[in-house]
Amino acid sequence: MKDGKKAGIFHDVWKTAGLNSRTDKQKVTLREMIFGYFLGPLLVLAMTSVAASYYLTFYRTYDDIVNQRVFLTMLPLLSVIPMALSNIIIGILVGKTRTKQGKARPYILMAAPLLLVSGILVFCIPYLSLGVRMVWMAVTYNLFAAIANPIYGTSHYLMVSLSTRDLDQRGRLSVISNIPAVAGNGLISSIVMPLILGWINSASGNDVTQNRWQMVMTVFAVLAFVGCVLEYFFTRERITEEDMVEPEGETTYSSSTKELQTDKTRSNIQESQGGSRRKNSDSVAAQRTGAKSAPAVPSTLEQLKAAASDSYWWIIIIFYLLYQAGVMFKGGYVFNIFCHEFFQEVHIFGMTLTADMAQSVLALISGIPLAAGMLFIWPLTNRFGKKNMILVGCVISIVGSIVCLLAPDNFAVMLVGQTLKGLSSVPGAYIMMALFADVLDHLEAKLGYRVDGISMSVYNTVLTVVNGLAVAVFNFFYDNPALAGKAVTAFFFLGFEIIAHGILIIVVSFLNVEKKIKAEQELIAKRKKGQL
Numbered sequence: 001m002k003d004g005k006k007a008g009i010f011h012d013v014w015k016t017a018g019l020n021s022r023t024d025k026q027k028v029t030l031r032e033m034i035f036g037y038f039l040g041p042l043l044v045l046a047m048t049s050v051a052a053s054y055y056l057t058f059y060r061t062y063d064d065i066v067n068q069r070v071f072l073t074m075l076p077l078l079s080v081i082p083m084a085l086s087n088i089i090i091g092i093l094v095g096k097t098r099t100k101q102g103k104a105r106p107y108i109l110m111a112a113p114l115l116l117v118s119g120i121l122v123f124c125i126p127y128l129s130l131g132v133r134m135v136w137m138a139v140t141y142n143l144f145a146a147i148a149n150p151i152y153g154t155s156h157y158l159m160v161s162l163s164t165r166d167l168d169q170r171g172r173l174s175v176i177s178n179i180p181a182v183a184g185n186g187l188i189s190s191i192v193m194p195l196i197l198g199w200i201n202s203a204s205g206n207d208v209t210q211n212r213w214q215m216v217m218t219v220f221a222v223l224a225f226v227g228c229v230l231e232y233f234f235t236r237e238r239i240t241e242e243d244m245v246e247p248e249g250e251t252t253y254s255s256s257t258k259e260l261q262t263d264k265t266r267s268n269i270q271e272s273q274g275g276s277r278r279k280n281s282d283s284v285a286a287q288r289t290g291a292k293s294a295p296a297v298p299s300t301l302e303q304l305k306a307a308a309s310d311s312y313w314w315i316i317i318i319f320y321l322l323y324q325a326g327v328m329f330k331g332g333y334v335f336n337i338f339c340h341e342f343f344q345e346v347h348i349f350g351m352t353l354t355a356d357m358a359q360s361v362l363a364l365i366s367g368i369p370l371a372a373g374m375l376f377i378w379p380l381t382n383r384f385g386k387k388n389m390i391l392v393g394c395v396i397s398i399v400g401s402i403v404c405l406l407a408p409d410n411f412a413v414m415l416v417g418q419t420l421k422g423l424s425s426v427p428g429a430y431i432m433m434a435l436f437a438d439v440l441d442h443l444e445a446k447l448g449y450r451v452d453g454i455s456m457s458v459y460n461t462v463l464t465v466v467n468g469l470a471v472a473v474f475n476f477f478y479d480n481p482a483l484a485g486k487a488v489t490a491f492f493f494l495g496f497e498i499i500a501h502g503i504l505i506i507v508v509s510f511l512n513v514e515k516k517i518k519a520e521q522e523l524i525a526k527r528k529k530g531q532l
Contacts, residue, residue: 014099014106021101023236028169036234037177041156043227045184047119047220048149052467053189053332055122055141056475057197058213061206064130071134073475075141080468082146084461090154091457092300102237103453104155104162111152112228118144119221123214145468150460152228158456161437162237165521174434175378182370182429189332190363194356197336201356239450242528300454307451307458312439315511319390321462322500323428326397328470329492330421335359337478338493341486342409358411365415366422373426381427386435387511389427394501394508397424404494421497438517445520448527 013019023032056076060066090107097103121140125133160173196216203209298306307313328334336359343358353361381389400420407413436459444450477488 011099014101019101021236022233028164032234033176035230037173038179040227040231042180042183043223045180046188047224049184049189050193050220051119056333058123061209069479073472076468077472079142079145080465082142083464086146087150087461087464088457090150091453094154095453102240104158105232105235107151107155108228109232111148112225114148116221116225118148119224120218123217154456154460158452159235160433161440161452162239164238170437171378171434175374175430178430179374187367190335191360194359198356303451303454306447307443307455310443312511312513315507316436316439317462318507319504321466322504324463324466325470326497326500328467329496334474334493338489341489346411348411362418366418369423370425377426377430381431385514386431390508391505393424393427394505396420397501398498400424401494401498408490438513442513442520445523
């Protein structure tokens with residue numbers, strides 16, 4: 001009873017009129033794209049990417065923490081455990097949630113205050129003893145990485161697959177929604193942040209340096225709060241609405257008629273049926289409005305087993321595992337160390353660049369084709385297919401990495417190689433999520449129910465584990481006095497993706513979900529109309 005009351009209260013909160021989506025059209029609108037899939041996520045992902053990439057850089061401003069070499073290696077490593085568990089739990093919760101506002105959107109709004117508070121606390125460390133500060137770092141980092149970020153990430157990355165079944169609209173949304181991720185990791189984390197670091201590191205002492213860090217990250221945290229609010233109010237879960245039949249006391253939706261079946265109507269049906277059970281009256285109500293009764297949802301374990309029985313699902317998971325590892329090894333933290341190892345001072349085109357400036361220039365050069373890619377990737381995808389474009393990206397990535405490795409200390413060579421690597425990132429950055437959505441539809445056609453929640457839970461868990469392990473593994477080898485720092489950095493920053501993307505070329509070659517996706521969507525539509 002207590003759990004039922006709590007669930008009722010949770011559902012009642014989301015019936016508040018003030019929490020309704022500002023998007024009421026059946027088709028995805030321009031306003032929805034701009035505020036819900038671009039601007040809102042951009043503000044959030046700018047903060048999360050900077051915090052995740054540079055928290056260890058900030059921690060290294062504490063000399064006594066740096067001297068505790070084990071701590072900087074073990075923190076990201078051990079944090080993987082609560083982060084992985086939280087991603088699984090949150091994915092299960094999202095999969096089981098049914099509210100008037102959908103199943104993913106409520107968690108986006110819930111993440112807003114958590115990202116605000118945790119984003120500030122990670123970088124606001126009290127001037128206390130070493131032990132207290134280490135505990136503070138561990139707790140606040142996990143508040144951000146194991147609670148706030150998974151709550152947002154799980155729900156955010158589901159929105160494309162829940163927004164519409166229209167393949168063209170979904171493809172465009174996939175491109176637009178991935179621009180913030182690209183901008184967060186590329187523009188903000190790798191170009192803007194190194195410039196800010198130049199100002200931060202110009203401080204006269206560590207205390208001033210730390211204060212500047214705190215000012216910058218407070219601004220990012222506030223912007224992330226605003227971003228969550230924008231994304232929540234300017235998105236809509238049209239696919240969730242197709243099957244939404246809420247518990248008694250709530251509203252039943254019919255996406256085909258846009259009508260609402262209220263409590264009063266349900267009560268009248270119950271009376272006309274002479275006290276029929278609520279379950280039957282809900283079914284009659286759903287039929288009168290054209291809505292379908294929600295099918296019994298299998299348990300989380302059954303959903304996981306069903307999803308894991310499909311080879312396409314595994315290909316998606318393997319892709320993100322290796323792809324994200326490459327992203328982390330060439331991300332802001334490792335990128336910054338690479339530039340400090342190879343380009344302490346660069347003379348080019350009559351200019352002298354510091355390591356931080358060199359990082360900004362290299363990131364900018366690789367970011368130009370990545371940014372331009374949003375203009376041409378979808379027309380090319382429509383012609384050649386999503387899978388084929390992903391494979392082309394992997395091939396170009398390998399070529400770019402080889403070019404860089406030929407002379408990693410030659411800035412001009414690096415500019416050429418990084419340009420190729422930026423171009424190679426376009427398919428994975430913009431269209432892979434659309435391919436993931438196709439696989440989720442494929443599973444729905446195959447199984448008769450959606451496995452979004454558990455699939456996104458596994459997806460986020462993989463990303464979380466990879467992010468934590470990647471940093472920990474790099475720190476382990478880089479801080480090892482028996483190994484040359486330059487060699488270690490060059491391997492992880494440049495060499496890893498040659499291996500990873502070579503494997504992906506083989507694996508992704510078997511992903512043929514696009515061949516039957518339209519027929520499978522027709523099957524889903526017929527099933528929902530009761531024709532099957």
